Amino acid sequence: MSRELFVLTYGALVAQLCKDYEKDEDVNKYLDRMGYGIGIRLIEDFLARSAVRKCHSYSEIADMIAQVAFKMYLGITPSVTCINKRGNKFSLILNKNPLVDFVEELPAGRSSLCYCNLLCGVIRGALEMINLAAEVTFIQDRLKGDDVTEIGITFLRKLEDKKCKKK
Template sequence: MSRSANRRQENHKISRELFVLTYGALVAQLCKDYQQDEDVNKCLDDMGYNIGIRLVEDFLARSAVKKCRNYSETADIIAQVAFKRYLGVTPSVTCTKWNEFSLILDKNPLVDFVEELPAGRSSLCFCGLLCGAIRGALEMVNLAAEVTFIHDSLKGDEVTEIGITFLKKVEDKKKKKNK
């Protein structure tokens, strides 16, 4: 491997570790700022949503993915391309209904340095940022979705499972005006 390719790989690893540590510090600060887990969860979801609506442009520009024809293809692209690109993991995808999918992470990179939830914070959704980011990105490509944690390894589950329910395809406002 060339020296520059090795350096790029090292930089990617360093920046991922820095992101994970910074994210943990962010959640810790939110726990200090807010008494209720629901407030922290809402804040993380809102932050994730804002990240998702901005991240989708970078994703579409760099990934060269084609327009998805159905929800199944969309779920596969989220797992195989987006998660791999931004978090370095590839969750498996399971389908429960024609519009419901689960992303199953055997290893959640956001909890690399976290052993357990803080005491008294059992309803904290530590990785709630992920749900918001997925929801925001999907909304930007005109797909309304509900995104929730079904299982969480920090709460004693074997894996982390994120559920995505596609609600409807949102019609583009430009298309409505032209009709």
């Protein structure tokens, strides 16, 4: 599917969700849940097509998300900054966000709508499939008047493998 068709279809989806749900929080949750479902399926395609090596730190994972995954699926490369001393909190700065190519502003009365919340769900779902729990949220959004679009990723913990352990 061409990127333009995907972006237009996504815009129609968000518009329909705004009609279906009164509260922005409900639309945001729906987009996150939908993205999560995409992320848990997309990770297999990503690993198969990218031939990435095993990452040994959260900073390597954040770089991989920005430099490989975003480039592969959205055609952009966000910059990555670590925002804490523990090294588990990162920001992805998107100078260009292809999901908003045809969007000039948020719908009237929808100031708390997180239009691209699908991306947070995709990242969170993909990370969970490689046994990493993470919190992923939008920190800044150009659609809300910010200078840049910024996605925050906080790596919470490594999840336990779901295999039975010997006692």
